[in-house]
Structures are given as C-alpha cells and as structure tokens.
Amino acid sequence: MKAKAIVLSGRAYSGKSTLAKLLAERRRDCLLVRSKAVIEVSLSSVPRDAAGLAKAARRLEADTKGGWLTTSLNEKLLSSAGDLGLVVIDAVESAEQVLYLRRSGWSVTHVHLQASESELEKRSLKNQAGRGRLQTSKAVTRPKAIDALADIADVVVDTDRCSADDVFARVIARMEVRPVTAVPLVDVMIGGQYGSEGKGNIAHYLAPEYDVLVRVGGPNAGHKVFRSGEHPYTFHQLPSGALANRDATLVIGAGAVISLERLLKEIAELSINHDKLIIDPQAMIINNEVDIAWEVAHLKNAIGSTAQGVGSATARKILYRRSDSNVVLAKDVPALKHYIRDSVEYFAECLSVGRRIMLEGTQGTSLSLHHGSYPHVTSRVTTAAGSLAEAGLSARHVRRVIMVCRTYPIRVGDTDTGNTSGPMSQQITIEQISERSGIPLEELKITETTSTTHRPRRIAEFDWAQFRRSLILNAPTDIALTFADYFGVDNRKAYRYEQLTTDTLRFIEEAEKVGGVPVSMISTAFNDRNIIDRRMW
Structure with missing residues (x-):
C-alpha cells in the first residue's frame, strides 16, 4: 500500500499549523513532519542563525531539485517498525517538492490554504500582540511563488470563511473512504x-x-x-x-x-x-x-x-x-x-x-x-x-x-x-x-x-x-x-x-x-x- 501524505502549502497565518495540529490530535495514526525541522536536521553543520539557515536551505533546494524532503520522509518510512500511517507535512514552498514526493511513490493530497491580505495582516498582528510585540508584518508579503502553489493543489481552502474545524472536515474527507x-x-x-x-x-x-x-x-x-x-x-x-x-x-x-x-x-x-x-x-x-x-x-x-x-x-x-x-x-x-x-x-x-x-x-x-x-x-x-x-x-x-x-x-x-x-x-x-x-x-x-x-x-x-x-x-x-x-x-x-x-x-x-x-x-x-x-x- 502506498504511504499517504497530506502536504500543506500557503502563506504565513493562512492556517497551516492549526490544520496540522488538528490532524495530529484527531488521527492517532498521523505523523506530523515540519519541513523547518527537517531542514535544521539536514543542515546540522550550518550556523544556527536565521539568515544562515535560509541561505543553506535555498542551496539544498537547488541541489536536490526539491528532493530533500522526500529523502527524509523515505528514511522515516524505512526506519518505521510498523505502518507509518498518515504523514502531514507542514509545509512545502515549491512545486518541485510536491512533484518529487508524488514521483517517489507517495499517495499525496496537496492542500493549499489562502486568505485575504487584510485577514492575514489581522492574524499576524494578533499573533504578535500575543507575543508582546507589534510591528507591520512582512509575512503577508511572501513571494508570489507560494500563492502559485494553489494552481497545482488538490484542495484549495479559503480560510477567511472557514473555521479551523471546517478546514479539518474538508481535508480529512479526502483521506476517507467516501461516504x-x-x-x-x-x-x-x-x-x-x-x-x-x-x-x-x-x-x-x-x-x-x-x-x-x-x-x-x-x-x-x-x-x-x-x-x-x-x-x-x-x-x-x-x-x-x-x-x-x-x-x-x-x-x-x-x-x-x-x-x-x-x-x-x-x-x-x-x-x-x-x-x-x-x-x-x-x-x-x-x-x-x-x-x-x-x-x-x-x-x-x-x-x-x-x-x-x-x-x-x-x-x-x-x-x-x-x-x-x-x-x-x-x-x-x-x-x-x-x-x-x-x-x-x-x-x-x-x-x-x-x-x-x-x-x-x-x-x-x-x-x-x-x-x-x-x-x-x-x-x-x-x-x-x-x-x-x-x-x-x-x-x-x-x-x-x-x-x-x-x-x-x-x-x-x-x-x-x-x-x-x-x-x-x-x-x-x-x-x-x-x-x-x-x-x-x-x-x-x-x-x-x-x-x-x-x-x-x-x-x-x-x-x-x-x-x-x-x-x-x-x-x-x-x-x-x-x-x-x-x-x-x-x-x-x-x-x-x-x-x-x-x-x-x-x-x-x-x-x-x-x-x-x-x-x-x-x-x-x-x-x-x-x-x-x-x-x-
């Protein structure tokens, strides 16, 4: 049986982490993989500052043509004593990462989350206020390449008009025998x-x-x-x-x-x-x-x-x-x-x-x-x-x-x-x-x-x-x-x-x-x- 993965994409504050958390909490067979953590492990010899990691990550992406994420997941699959179950990947940032995973034999459901600029800005400010700092967010102006992932996604959800539970229901339905x-x-x-x-x-x-x-x-x-x-x-x-x-x-x-x-x-x-x-x-x-x-x-x-x-x-x-x-x-x-x-x-x-x-x-x-x-x-x-x-x-x-x-x-x-x-x-x-x-x-x-x-x-x-x-x-x-x-x-x-x-x-x-x-x-x-x-x- 093919290994199953839900791959998330979308801008910061679009709801990816919330969805990933709900999937991990409500499905006991679910393994949550954060791509940021995979990068940090793969680049363990790189300086730990944000700028150094970002530069090394771009180089890793170019050298492997997006394959670094799939390589890490396949290693997890091989090392797992039992069925790896459902893997949730939070998150991908290029079409190559998704394509590489599909071609390697995984059953992939690509979910792209989006929201309006005003809603993303509001969520960003709320998050920063909770952390005790307020400034104009740069997260909402991420490269347009992230938005372009909506064109190749299996599911696109507008989180302006959907609660976290709504998003979960729409996504998990794709993983179940229907109805x-x-x-x-x-x-x-x-x-x-x-x-x-x-x-x-x-x-x-x-x-x-x-x-x-x-x-x-x-x-x-x-x-x-x-x-x-x-x-x-x-x-x-x-x-x-x-x-x-x-x-x-x-x-x-x-x-x-x-x-x-x-x-x-x-x-x-x-x-x-x-x-x-x-x-x-x-x-x-x-x-x-x-x-x-x-x-x-x-x-x-x-x-x-x-x-x-x-x-x-x-x-x-x-x-x-x-x-x-x-x-x-x-x-x-x-x-x-x-x-x-x-x-x-x-x-x-x-x-x-x-x-x-x-x-x-x-x-x-x-x-x-x-x-x-x-x-x-x-x-x-x-x-x-x-x-x-x-x-x-x-x-x-x-x-x-x-x-x-x-x-x-x-x-x-x-x-x-x-x-x-x-x-x-x-x-x-x-x-x-x-x-x-x-x-x-x-x-x-x-x-x-x-x-x-x-x-x-x-x-x-x-x-x-x-x-x-x-x-x-x-x-x-x-x-x-x-x-x-x-x-x-x-x-x-x-x-x-x-x-x-x-x-x-x-x-x-x-x-x-x-x-x-x-x-x-x-x-x-x-x-x-x-x-x-x-x-x-």
Missing part, C-alpha cells in the same frame, strides 16, 4: 426482553472478531462473562468483550452514564492501557450523593429501580443545561483525561479504514423508556436504534443486529411492597423450571440473582407477544437464544445443533417462523464452550 456512512461495519447486540438475557456471554464469544468494542448505557446493567479457572467477571461500564479481545479498542459513547468509581475499578482490574480505551467527552458522570440518594428515596421501592443513579444523572444532563450547573461530564474529570476523545471522529476513522465495530446494548427492549410498560421502565431507549444514537453511529453503518433472548424471560424479584418491577406474562416459579429442566434448585437460585443489585429474579414462560414486539422495534438480522439448558439439562452436553433436545429444536423452529430470521447462536450453559454457532457470516 464513510455507507460502509456497513457495525454489528449491534441488544436484549429482546427485560435484560439479563445473557448478552455478556454472547459479547464475550463474538469479541475476537472485531477491532472496536463499544458500550452504552450505565452501571445499572451488569454483563457477566465466564473465565476459565477464575470467578466470572461482571462488566458494568466497559464492553463485555474486553477480556476476550485484548487487542480491541474499547469505546464508551457520548450517551453513556458513568459511575467513576466503577469505571476506574474495571480499568484497574483489567489493566486497560490508555491507548486501548476511548471515552467520549460528553458522557455523563453520576454524582453519588445526589443521584443515587434520590433514586433510593424515590424509585427503588416504587418501580424496582436498581438505584445506581443513572436515571437521575440523565435527567440532570437534560434539565440543567447551563454553564453554572453541577453537571459533570467525562471531559471535566482529571482522572479520565488520558481517555478522552471525540468518539464520532474516531468512528469515522474506523469506518474509513475498514475496522469492524461491535456495539453492545444494555438492559432489554421491554424496559425501554418509551416502549416498555411505563412507569416500570428504565431511563433510556434500549432498542438497537437507541443504542446507536447513544454511541454516535448511524443505522446506515449497521451490518447485523443480534437480538439476545432467554428461553424464560426474567424481571427483578418481588419486594415487600409487591411486584414493583413491573408486569410479566405467565409468571412461573423457579421450582417449576427445576422440575422441567432437571437443574438443581439451589443452582438456579444462585443463577437467578441480578448482577447489579443481587436481588432475586422473577421468571416467566417465553412471551411470544413480547418477542414479536421486540422484533418490530429492533428489526434484528439474527437471534441469539440463551439458557437453552432450561429446556433440559442435557442441552449442556450439546456441542452441535442436532444434539439439542427435541423440545429445544421445536422451539427454535417456531422462533424462526415467528421471527422470520435465523436463531444463529444458542447458549447451552455458562462455560468455555457453551455457544452453538449457526451463523453464515
């Missing part, structure tokens, strides 16, 4: 019931197939994954595939709500490096004293809330949109400064270069704020579309939607005040599940305890009406069926589809008939070989 929104590289995994469908188990299984793992929601959802020889690990903030794929980049989207203590604990326990985690600056931080206390007082008993502060924090983010409010976002937390990055720009980069993304939703469709049984709902939209919106991805990015469903849906258990967590269709007892499946009752009691609040779960027959509604709301391409052993403990010994019990096979056939999509994965147990994979993708 970036047309590349279907995102797979979305969501719950089709009331949560606790076993999404963590499926995410852990699929994680090695992706370059980027994304999570939205908040700490009110715990996703448990199996660890051979160790206790299971429950993820509350980080994507659940973090243990299964150490090479993946982890992303917490702008719509996420963060418990700072839980997040830092997970980062420490899993030894997540700074370069492997991105947190969007707009993610909301829970205030324990305000948010958790309010939910304990008003929601825990009223609707069976997990009372983790997620709803209260989300409400504050909506209601107190003032500069003097006590809303704290991720960008405001010093402990997170190494992880902060605009996730939307990062996703654009991923889509451009073909990185595969898995978006892990939390909770379940029937808990969705607008589509669940209000008021027994959560504080967010838990559908595939809602998760995409929270992450900062478009539906056009999506390749697959995987809806995870249990054989027997659950909700949080009863409290002293009644069934406060909301209605369920055809509720049954855990004793009945034990009798039907052959799984010991004590084992089921341990399993059917919530991951976050450790409360007992209520359990019900599979709700076909709920299943149909979730299909409509999410339009999944695939179903992942979990807890197949609840149909019969012998399913734990099944490693192929045909080894499942007859009742299980009949159920899957009916689910595919009602859903119109395949049951692509079946989870038979909670161990290191528990997924029967029927995918064709």
Whole structure:
C-alpha cells in the first residue's frame, strides 16, 4: 500500500499549523513532519542563525531539485517498525517538492490554504500582540511563488470563511473512504426482553472478531462473562468483550452514564492501557450523593429501580443545561483525561479504514423508556436504534443486529411492597423450571440473582407477544437464544445443533417462523464452550 501524505502549502497565518495540529490530535495514526525541522536536521553543520539557515536551505533546494524532503520522509518510512500511517507535512514552498514526493511513490493530497491580505495582516498582528510585540508584518508579503502553489493543489481552502474545524472536515474527507456512512461495519447486540438475557456471554464469544468494542448505557446493567479457572467477571461500564479481545479498542459513547468509581475499578482490574480505551467527552458522570440518594428515596421501592443513579444523572444532563450547573461530564474529570476523545471522529476513522465495530446494548427492549410498560421502565431507549444514537453511529453503518433472548424471560424479584418491577406474562416459579429442566434448585437460585443489585429474579414462560414486539422495534438480522439448558439439562452436553433436545429444536423452529430470521447462536450453559454457532457470516 502506498504511504499517504497530506502536504500543506500557503502563506504565513493562512492556517497551516492549526490544520496540522488538528490532524495530529484527531488521527492517532498521523505523523506530523515540519519541513523547518527537517531542514535544521539536514543542515546540522550550518550556523544556527536565521539568515544562515535560509541561505543553506535555498542551496539544498537547488541541489536536490526539491528532493530533500522526500529523502527524509523515505528514511522515516524505512526506519518505521510498523505502518507509518498518515504523514502531514507542514509545509512545502515549491512545486518541485510536491512533484518529487508524488514521483517517489507517495499517495499525496496537496492542500493549499489562502486568505485575504487584510485577514492575514489581522492574524499576524494578533499573533504578535500575543507575543508582546507589534510591528507591520512582512509575512503577508511572501513571494508570489507560494500563492502559485494553489494552481497545482488538490484542495484549495479559503480560510477567511472557514473555521479551523471546517478546514479539518474538508481535508480529512479526502483521506476517507467516501461516504464513510455507507460502509456497513457495525454489528449491534441488544436484549429482546427485560435484560439479563445473557448478552455478556454472547459479547464475550463474538469479541475476537472485531477491532472496536463499544458500550452504552450505565452501571445499572451488569454483563457477566465466564473465565476459565477464575470467578466470572461482571462488566458494568466497559464492553463485555474486553477480556476476550485484548487487542480491541474499547469505546464508551457520548450517551453513556458513568459511575467513576466503577469505571476506574474495571480499568484497574483489567489493566486497560490508555491507548486501548476511548471515552467520549460528553458522557455523563453520576454524582453519588445526589443521584443515587434520590433514586433510593424515590424509585427503588416504587418501580424496582436498581438505584445506581443513572436515571437521575440523565435527567440532570437534560434539565440543567447551563454553564453554572453541577453537571459533570467525562471531559471535566482529571482522572479520565488520558481517555478522552471525540468518539464520532474516531468512528469515522474506523469506518474509513475498514475496522469492524461491535456495539453492545444494555438492559432489554421491554424496559425501554418509551416502549416498555411505563412507569416500570428504565431511563433510556434500549432498542438497537437507541443504542446507536447513544454511541454516535448511524443505522446506515449497521451490518447485523443480534437480538439476545432467554428461553424464560426474567424481571427483578418481588419486594415487600409487591411486584414493583413491573408486569410479566405467565409468571412461573423457579421450582417449576427445576422440575422441567432437571437443574438443581439451589443452582438456579444462585443463577437467578441480578448482577447489579443481587436481588432475586422473577421468571416467566417465553412471551411470544413480547418477542414479536421486540422484533418490530429492533428489526434484528439474527437471534441469539440463551439458557437453552432450561429446556433440559442435557442441552449442556450439546456441542452441535442436532444434539439439542427435541423440545429445544421445536422451539427454535417456531422462533424462526415467528421471527422470520435465523436463531444463529444458542447458549447451552455458562462455560468455555457453551455457544452453538449457526451463523453464515
């Protein structure tokens, strides 16, 4: 693959250094090369005064016919242990420098920036005032040869009428597969019931197939994954595939709500490096004293809330949109400064270069704020579309939607005040599940305890009406069926589809008939070989 370079040209104060800085900050694969620094290295034996350097630089330019810059870049390319990525050159001053680079095999995008004489003079005076000196700038009267570079440039931008971000957007678009929104590289995994469908188990299984793992929601959802020889690990903030794929980049989207203590604990326990985690600056931080206390007082008993502060924090983010409010976002937390990055720009980069993304939703469709049984709902939209919106991805990015469903849906258990967590269709007892499946009752009691609040779960027959509604709301391409052993403990010994019990096979056939999509994965147990994979993708 050809090495890629963005070559900048333009007069002083036209915006070249600002653009170069933005490219270096927003593209982690970007190497910034300042031609002035290259000259100083190439002419190390020359006197360091400005006049001496300028004279020697002109001689170097003439002797190499503009090739000195390309020679230096090729040396960097050869000495680089990995992919040099995108090189930004600030700046060139002759057509020969650009031509030499093109002829040497580089993929060059030449960007020329320009502005009116009055605007250049204004910027020059502002810059000098900031440095404590004022004089008429000579920089705006640079040789006309600089202006002539506009004739051979790939992109010419008038910075009089474009902000720095506008210039960045116009330039970076030339380096991306266009349009970036047309590349279907995102797979979305969501719950089709009331949560606790076993999404963590499926995410852990699929994680090695992706370059980027994304999570939205908040700490009110715990996703448990199996660890051979160790206790299971429950993820509350980080994507659940973090243990299964150490090479993946982890992303917490702008719509996420963060418990700072839980997040830092997970980062420490899993030894997540700074370069492997991105947190969007707009993610909301829970205030324990305000948010958790309010939910304990008003929601825990009223609707069976997990009372983790997620709803209260989300409400504050909506209601107190003032500069003097006590809303704290991720960008405001010093402990997170190494992880902060605009996730939307990062996703654009991923889509451009073909990185595969898995978006892990939390909770379940029937808990969705607008589509669940209000008021027994959560504080967010838990559908595939809602998760995409929270992450900062478009539906056009999506390749697959995987809806995870249990054989027997659950909700949080009863409290002293009644069934406060909301209605369920055809509720049954855990004793009945034990009798039907052959799984010991004590084992089921341990399993059917919530991951976050450790409360007992209520359990019900599979709700076909709920299943149909979730299909409509999410339009999944695939179903992942979990807890197949609840149909019969012998399913734990099944490693192929045909080894499942007859009742299980009949159920899957009916689910595919009602859903119109395949049951692509079946989870038979909670161990290191528990997924029967029927995918064709």
